Amino acid sequence: MGLFILRRVLTMVLTALCLTFVVFFMTNLYPNLEKLAKSEGNFRMTDVEVASWLSQNGYRSPVDPDLLAAYRSGQIESEEASRGINTGFDVRLFRNYAEWLGVMPGYVIETPSGAVNARCQAPGTALEDAPNFCGILQGYWGFSSVFKDTVGSVIGTRLALTGKLMFWVMVLMVPTALLVGVLAGMREGSALDRSLSTFSITSTATPEYVSGVIFIAVFTSSAVGLKWFKGSAASAMDDANFQNFFLPVLTIALYGMGYIARMTRASMAEVMNAQYIRTARLKGVSFRNIVLKHALRNALIAPFTVIMLQFPWLLNGVVIVESLFNYKGFGWTLVQAAGNNDIELLLGVSVVSVIVVLVTQLISDIGYVYLNPRISVT
C-alpha cells in the first residue's frame, strides 16, 4: 500500500508540473505581459519600451542592444523598431518557470540606469539579504497586484472561506444524493423511482446561474415576497448562519446532487437485478436487509468515484455562486485575478486547483480499493 501511494504521489507531482507549466505558459503570453508592463510602468510606453521593461524585470530575454541603441538614438522609427522585437515564444520562459518553481536562482538584472532588479529582493531590503532561490518550493508565491498582498496569504484566507462553503455543500449534497439514488434504484420503475428520477434530472439540468437567480428572486426579493433568506452571503464570511448561507450552499449542492443521484440509482438498479441479490432474497433475507447489507456496498462503488470527481468540479460552481452571492472566496478571487491580469495570483490559484484535483483522485483510488475487495494494490 505504501509503495502504491508513493508511486501515485510521484505521478501526481509529474502531472502537477505539466499542468502548472501549461498555465505558466498561457499567463506569460506576450499580450498579457504587455498589459502588465503598461499597468506597472506607464500606459504610454512604446512597444520597444515595453520590451525593454519586460527584459529588465526578468520576464523576457534582453532586447537586441543594437536595435535598442538605434531606437534610442533616433536612427530608426518607433514602428520600424517594434517590428524587430520578438513578441512570440521566448526560451527565457523555461528559466522563468524554473525560477518560479524555486529550482533556479532568481534573476538579478542590472538596468542601464544602474539600478538592480532582483526577483528575490523584497521591497525595502538590501540585495545582499535576499535569498538565492525564491519560488513555490521556498514558499514564495509571489505578490498579488490586485490585493496588494502576498499571494500566499490571499489564497490562504480565500481558500478557508471556500472550504467552509464546500464543506456544507458536501454535508448537504452527498447524503441526500445517495439517499435519493438508493431509494430510486432499489425498486426500479416504481412510482417512487419515477418521481425521484424526475427530481434528479431537473436538478442536474438546471445550472447554478439559473437556479441561483431563481432562488434569489423567489426567496430573497420583494418580487415574490418570501424574504426568508438573504440575497448576499457577504456576511456569512465572518458569521455564517442558516439565513445568509443556505442559499449558496443549496445552489451548488442541487446541481451536483442530481448527477450523483442518477449514478447511484443506475448502480443500485443494476445491483438489485444481480443474481446474488436473488440468492439473498431466496435465502429469506428481508428487503430492508437486502438493501442495507447486500446491495448498498456494491452499489456505492461506482458513485464513490463520481463523488470524488465532484470536488474539482465544485470549484467551477464556486466561481459562479460566489460571484452571484458576493461571497469573497476562492472562486471570487479567481475571477478578480483573471479580470485584472494578476499573473502571480492566477498562477497560485491554478496550483491550488491542480493540487485539489490530484489529491481527490488519490483519495478516490484508495477509497475504491477499500470498497471493492476485488481490487488489491498489493
Added chain:
Amino acid sequence: MPEACIRHAPKSPEYLNQEAGDTPCSGDGIMTETYDGPILEIEDLSISFFTRLREIPAVMDFSVKVMPGEAVGLVGESGCGKSTVALGIMQDLGKNGRVVGGTIKFKGRDLNTMSREELRRVRGSEIAMIYQEPMASLNPAMKIGRQLMEVPMIHKGSSEKDAFERALQVVTDVKLPDPKRILNSYPHQLSGGQQQRIVIAMALMAEPSLLILDEPTTALDVTVEAAVVELVKELGRKYGTSMLFISHNLGLVLETCDRICVMYSGEAVETGSIEDVFDQMMHPYTQALFRSIPLPGADKATRPLVAIPGNFPLPHERPPGCNFGPRCDYFEAGRCDAVSRVPMDSVPGDERHRTRCLQFREIDWNAPPANVVVKEKTEPGRPVLSMKGLKKYYEVAANSLFGGSGATKVVKANETLTFEARESETLAIVGESGCGKSTFAKVLMGLETATDGTILLDGRSIEDIPIEKRDPRTVADVQMVFQNPFDTLNPSMTVGRQIIRALEVFGVGASDADRRERMLTLLDLVKLPREFAGRMPRQLSGGQKQRVGIARAFAGGARIVVADEPVSALDVSVQAAVTDLLMDIQHEQKTTLLFISHDLSIVRYLSDRVMVMYLGHVVELGTTEQVFAPPYHPYTEALLSAVPIADTAVHKKRIVLEGDVPSAMNPPPGCPFQTRCRWKDHVPDGLCDREVPPVRILAEGHQVKCHLSDADFAAMEPVITLAAE
C-alpha cells in the same frame, strides 16, 4: 422482486377462494416435523409472463410430486420452462411473471397463497436453491463467512458465535480445505469449484427439506462437476433432503435422481422413475432425445446419431395439439393436432409413470430408428499437419494493474506438443479449462506465434508466420469453427455478405457474381435455405448460426478445420444435427478435423484419434479405441469416470479427483498431474514429485506421459463396462 409477485398473486381467483375459506398458512410458518406426505406437490401449475403485446405461457399444466428423501430430475432443453418451475416454487417470478393456475404445495401448504413474510421464512430455511453460476450468485463485496452465517441468524435467531460454528461445520461438510481461511475470504478469491461448494454449503446451512438445484454444474469442468455431484448425493443422503434437480444433461440426472420429469415447450411430457423413463420410454420426444445423444455403442459409421428435425417452437408460436407434433416421427395429422391439448396419461400397470402422448399405446417403442443412412468409414490419407516439439510460453507481469514491480512469471501454455494429423482424419483434443487446448488452436491459426518447435502444413513451416502475414491460401487452408455462434457473427451484416466476405479474403472466385454463386452453394452444403443469404444473424437460431459458421470455415476449401467445442453452446436436440453436418462435410471434402472438446461421449463417437491434454502437456495420445480402453493415463481414467452417461446399462468405476486443476501460473513440480493422481503411490522414490515423465510408447500409435510401471498399466481395469444383457 418479491413484492412484485406478491402484488400480482392476490389477483388470481384461487387466492381469493382460499383466503375466504381456510387459514392454514397464517401460522408461524414453521411446520411440525410429523408431516409425512409429499414434500412438494405441484398440480396443474401454469405460469405466464406478461408483456405489453401478449401473455406468454411459459409453463402449462405441470404436475410433479417430490416425496421425502427423493431426488427428482427435471430435464429439458433451454426454454422448456424448467427454470421457471423452480422460480415458481420460490415465488420469485419477477415483475412480469405470474402463476395463472394450479397449486404448488410445500408440505401441504400452498405457496401461492402465502404472505410475503411467510414466504420469507420458508425461503432459505425450508426450501433452498443452488444456482447455475456460483460466481454471480455470491455477493462479491461480502465475506463468505458473513454470507453463510446470515442464514441461521435470520431463520433460527442464532447468535453470531453459533452461526459461525455452524458455518465452519458445513464448510467442512462440503469438503473445502482450510475452512477458517475460506470463511474469511471473498468469493473472487476462490476457484469455480470452491464457489459452487460454498453455494451448496449456503443452501444446507438451515438443513432445508427441499433443495432445488438449477443446473448446478454447467459452468464447471467435468472432473470438478463429478466431485460436486458426488458431494450433493452424499449430503442428500446425510441430511435426508429432498431434491429437485434441474438439468439438460440426461447422464447427470441418471446419476443423481430417483425419478425424472422430461419437459418440452412448457409441458411435462413424461414422468416416471429413472428406470421407467430410461429403459421403457413412452414419449416420442424422450426417445428422440436419447437417440440424439452419443452413448457408448454409438458409432458414426454404423450407428449414427439421429437428430431431431426442426426447431424448438417459441412460446407464442406453439402448434395446435401436441407441442412436439411438427418434429415427431409418429405424427398423425388429424389426430395429434386435432385436440386442443394432449392430456397426461398413466402408463398401464405403473401409476407413477405418465406420458403426454395420444399414441403411446400403439407405437412400437423397440423398433430401430427409421431412415438411418449407414456411411462407409473413410480411411485417413497422408499427413497434412505435423507438429514437432511445439512450445508456447507467455510472460505475465506479477502485478500488471498498478505497474510491474514484481518479477515476471512464465506461463507454459503448451509444452512440447508433437503429433501428426492426416487427411480426412478427426483428431480430438480433450482436456479441461486451462489445459492449453485453446492456446494450441491460436498458435495453429497464427493468432499467436510459437515460442519453439515447428508446425508443418503440407511440408511448409508456418509456426512463425502470424495470420496477417500468411498468404490467402494458407489462411483459407487453416480455418476454425468457434464455440459460441452467438458472438462470432457480425450482428450488422447479412449472412450471405459474411460468407462472401470470407470468400474475398480467401481469394476465391473471379467476380462478385462468382462468389455469390459459391456462397449459395455453401448454404446448400450446410443445409440452410438459400433465402437465408439475406437474413441478419439475429433472425437465426443457435443451430442455424453455427451452420453459417461452418459454411464460413469451409468457404475456401479448408484443409484443416479446428472446431473449438462447436456444439457445446447448443441445445441437445440441435447438437446431433450440427455434429452430423460437420462430419458429412469433412467426409466429402477430405478435411482434417481437429475437434476440441471436454465431452468425451461426443469425442468417442466421432473421432479417429484422441489427444488428452493436462496443464499444457499431452498426457495421452492414441486411437479412440486405445484411449478409451485400458491401459489409461491416470488422468484419462479420471476423466472417463467423470463424464455422466445416460444409459442405465453402463457401469462406471467412481474415481473422484480431489481439488481443482492447478493454475498454469504456478504448476506443480514434476509430473503436472501428481497433485490429483490416485496412482501416485505406485511409483517409488517420489519420482512424480521430481521429474516430468517421459513419453512412453505403449502400443503402435499409443503414447502416454507417465511414470507408472508396465505391470501397473497392465493391471488397470476398464472404467466403463456395459452390463451383460
